[in-house]
Amino acid sequence: MKKTILAATVALTTAFGAQAIEVHNPDTAFLDQVGAVGITQANWESGQSAKLTLKHAYKFTHYVELSKGEFTHDIGVAQGFDLKGPLAYDLDGLHDMETVLRDRLNTESIVMLKDGQLVDEFYWSGMHKDHTHLMMSVTKSFTALTLQTLVEEGKVDVNKLISDYLPELKDSGFGDATVQEMLDMRSGVKIEFTPGKIWDERMTHVQEWNGVNNYSELKSILDFGATLGKRTDVNTGEAFDYQCAHTEMLGMLIARVTGMTAAEAMEERLWKRVGFENNAKLQSNHNGEAVMSGGLNATTRDAAIMMDVLVNGGKNRAGEQIVSPEYISNLMVGNDEVKSAWKHDGFSQLHADAWYKDQFRVLNVDGHSFILMVGIHGQVIVGEPSTGKVIAMTGAQDQMQAPRTVGMTMLSVIPTLLKSM
Known part of the structure; x- marks a missing residue:
């Protein structure tokens, strides 16, 4: 079947100001093509189809394109690295890194910078x-960095309540959480999972992640956030509870403060400044409200370039300060609140010397202290500020986040590669 790209786009004026955003429709020709083998908008993100769909995710939904700036970070030519040399563990013993990455972890790409x-x-x-890949929750870290630029300009105070900026959330489970607690996912909000899922399907419906929104009363992700209640087993700020709704509310905060959509703000504050090689796609609903917790489709090299800013003291390689070195230092050191909150997360049973702060994980493993952007199905971006090393991996694992693959990646693959580079 001949592949065509749907040319029709919708020019919309956002609810946040006069900014016009171009929203691209799902690719109907592609949907017809993959529909012949049973892949649809309703099931495209399932693990069984990941090897096809995660490389083409934006074609299943509406999306916004983020344009790169004039400066491009030239990462040069490969110096050479033998993936057959280093060894990593799986349950049946040691294997060479190529086997572990390609065959055991379903890794689809890896880029290493020094x-x-x-x-x-x-x-x-x-x-x-130059092929984009769905970054899943790696997107959260990009959203947080976009917000951080507003913090450093004095436009957002992380010690204020999120409801000071978004009064619609005042009576919700987010109502007494600060912006910092939202960034650290310590709000204490209660998510009632839809039966058979590990999320509330109303969120994905309003995002049109799987097609038409069947909850017509929810026009915006902010409407969804306003309906959420509060946990009774923990206090606000006490427990790390990984919920995408935190990031989506931060996206709405970005929109409210800047007077543009969160996608436009990310383009202006990151994509045109960092030095990316390619444009990116950010999945959205038909209104152009982007999926700020998991909708970024970017190249692996560009994900690595973003992390390089963090290992380079917050500067791009043209010398422009994107975020402050103090921000990165505070991330690496952590604090008592995030270290204590980490104990409430299941992964703490696998590795205790870690924390979640500002939509990043920081792990200390085998003498290495590194920053992580993580997404389900094998999206992992690593930065070690002390050595200037970056590792970016995309994957298509059939399970969203299995203990085996998480443990292998975080506790064996990453420290081994950092040591070997």
Whole structure:
């Protein structure tokens, strides 16, 4: 079947100001093509189809394109790295890193940088250097960095309540949480899971992640957030509870403060400044309200370039300060609140010396202290500020976040690669 790209787009004026945003429709030709083998808008993100769909995710939904700026970070040519050399663990013993990544973890790409320059890159399963991949919850860290630029300009105070900026949330489970507690996912909000899922389907419906929104009373993700209640087993700020709704409310905060959509703010504050090589796609609903917790489709190299800013003291490789070095230092050191909150998360049973802060994880493993952006199905972006090393991986694992693959990646693959680079 001949592939065509749907040319029709919708120009909308946002509810936040006079900014016009171009919203691209789902690719109907692509939907017809994959529909022949049973992949639809309703099931496209399932693990069984991940090797096809995560490389083409934006075609299943509406999306906004983020345009790159004039400066491009030149990562140079590969210096060479032998993936057959380092060894990592699986349940049946040690294997060479190529086998572990490609065959055991369903990794589709890996890019390694040192001091902003390419150590090496590897691609499998149809990926290449200019091919975008759904980053899933890696998107959360990009949203947080967009917000951080507003914090450093004095436009957002993280010690204020989120409801000071979004009064619609005053009577919700988010009502007494500060912006910082939202960033750390310590609000104490209560998410009632839809039977058979680990999320409230109303969120994905209003985002049109799987097609038409069947909850017509919810026009915006902010409407969804306003309906959420409060946990009774923990106090606000006490427990780390990983919920996408936190990030979506932060996206609405960005929109409210800037007077543009969160996607436009991310384009202006990150995509045009950092030095990315390619444009990105950010999935959205038909109104252009982007999925700020998991909708970024970007190249692996550009994900690595974003992390390089964090290992380079907050500067891009043209010398422009994107975020402050103090922000990165505070992230790496953590604090008593986030370290205590980490104990409430299941992963703390696998590794206790870690925390979640500002929509990033920080792990201390085998002498290495590194920053993590993480998304389900194998999206992992690593930065070690003390050495200037960056590792960016995309994957298509059939399970969203299995203990085996998480443990292998965080406790064996990453420290081994950092040591070997």
